[in-house]
Amino acid sequence: MQSHYDVIVVGARVAGSALAYELASAGYKVLLVDKSTFPSDILSTHNFFGNSLAMLKEMGVLDRLLETGAPPYNRAVIQFEDAVIDGRFPEVNGEARCLCIRRTHLDHILFEHAASQEGVTAIEGFRVTGVIREGGAVAGIEGERRGGGTERYTARLVVGADGRRSTLRDLVHSERKLSVPTDFASYVGYFAGYRQEGDLHAELYKIGDKIGIVFPTNDGLHVVGVMFPLDDEEWGSRFSRSPEKTMREIVDSGFANAPLPARLAQSTLVGAIKGLRGYDNDWYQGMGEGWALVGDALTFKDPAVGQGMQDALYVARTLTGVLSRYTDWSANWKEMAHMYQSLTESLMMSRFQMACQFTKNVPFSPEQHAVNRLIAASPEVTQSFLGIYNRAVEPYQFEQAVRELAARLG
Template sequence: MKRHYDVIVVGARVAGSTLAYEMAKAGYEVLLLDKSTFPSDTLSTHNFYGNSLAMLREMGVLEELLATGTPTYKRAVVQFEDAVIDGRFPEVMGETECLCIRRTHLDDILFKHAAAQDRVTAIEGFRVAELIEEDGKVVGVEGVRKNGMREQFRAKLVVGADGRNSRVRGLAGSECLQAVPTDFASYVGYFSNYKQDGELHAELYKMDDKIAIVFPTSDNLYVVGVMFPLEDEDWMERFKVLPEQAMLTLLETGFAGTPLAERMRDAELAMPIKGLLGYDNDWHQGMGPGWALVGDALTFKDPAVGQGMQDALYGARILTDVLSAYPDWDASWNEMAGVYQARMEEKMMFHFQLACQFTKNNPFTEEQRMVNRLIASSPEATSAFLGTYNRAAGPHDLGQAIGRLVQGAAPGAAEPA
């Protein structure tokens, strides 16, 4: 097989397989590597909003993803203490639905789709051990196959798409530009027989110092996640000893005034509960001579905001666009790095900052409670609020909607002079 490529992508899940597909379509020869074999699961949120579904449709994989039987949904119910924000996500890029598809289906389909492209060579079960460097530039990778064979591959660019604990990032020496540690422990379980009222919908609850999320997902299951402060030694011990009982008890006692307890009474755990104890919301230097980062390797955000999947898609497209704009990469590393960093920050910084707020155990201020109630009282503000998640609206749109409510103007009225 070939030993030299234009691009080596390390990590073949959402960010990596999407990047391999995009780079191949742009005319580059790509080697796609992953230490795992597919299908395989991984701990993550796995929700796509309408803007992401539009990109998946453009890639030619949406119909195959939907053929797994994973349901779509349009509605979300967000409860911030006594404020219940209930509405549908606004249409974006021609799409109205959302999709929360399990990684066992998602990653396998994306990997096979990327591997089927004419300019993509894909290898599963290959663990990168080292980056090869010459004259201060990364020029390839050295790693080991599952059978123990050690191999080297070279390329003009090596991209780390290998997750929040990226080995490529560490070996390349990427600088961490921002890091906000979480105050929460997160646990996730998949349940059958979870009963919602009305149409399928996503659920998010923040009550005092605890957070819960619920999404309808693949295989007739719901994914249920809970977050509580790391400093809460009692709950930490309960989850360590009996995680299923701890999750059910926390949902029963920690979310009074929500429908969670009743909906969980007949639910049955379908597979072991998994936890994530302590993590940073971080943002790293995205590119250097011969290397780049995409997906969680570049920036990891608190799972409560559910932006990781679509940012992986956006990041792959942005990186491909930047690289395609520069015919001579070796003469342009610094300029490309600056453009890539700026474009990624423009696209994703709002949601990164939102995640940094979610990740701290700070109670709502009285002003925040008032704003939450205003949003819940108005279909216009609810649509703008949900639109910030699927990027049909921005923070400015939400601010304007709230401003009209504060000023007492009717929805759709002109802004005060």
């Protein structure tokens, strides 16, 4: 096994495996490492919109993901207080389907796909413990395999794709540029026997100070998530003592005027309820001398907006494109870092800001209530609204559509 590569990627889930694939396709020699072994689960949202499915198809992995039995869907029903927005996602890049695939399937398939590419060497169960530096620049990693001794590998670039609590990010001392803490605690479970009216669809509820999300996923299950104010000590304590009972109780009390309670009452929990109590929506410096960040290591957003995994795919392509513009990386770190930061902000900042708004426990204003009702009343504007999620529509275009509808209605 060789010891020197063009790029070392630390973290081999969605962002890391996608990056390894993109880099290999561009002709680079890549070492892909992860502290976990696959298949393995991780707490996260795991929904792809149509734009992401189009990218997965281009990568040559979509058919295998569909073979896992995760059911494609195209409809979303969103309830903001008394406004019910029911519509379909617009087509983008020839793809209109969405897919919510469990991480036990998704990460394993993406890892195997990346590892099968010519030029990729992959190691599971490898924990990074430090970085190698030469003249101040990062030049490699050191770490240990499970049950083994220390190993060292060098590269022209080391990339952290190891999640929102990135070890690599800490080792290179990336600066946090933006940080907006959430006001919510989140709990998630998988349920069998969950029945929806009509065809399969995603559900999103924001009623009072609580948020609910539902997606159809593998094995005939639906993933159900609830969010409540982080400073609500009573609900937090109850979740700690009895997670399933408390999830059902908070759904019954917080979403009484929605279809969620009746659907959940007929469903059976499969596995355990898992929780995330507090997190930051943050954005870090994306590149420095000899290092870069992708995925949640670069920027983490409130999971309720469902943008993390598709951003991981986009950023993998963006970073590969930046690297491909330069032959001598060591002489151009500053220029490359500026380009990478500019491109990622242009690509993702509008959705990051949307997540920062969603993550705060702020009631809808009277003006927003009026806008929500306008959206719900217009199939055209509903589709424009849903198009924000799969990047068929930019937020400013949606806002223009709302203004035009309001003007028509007088």
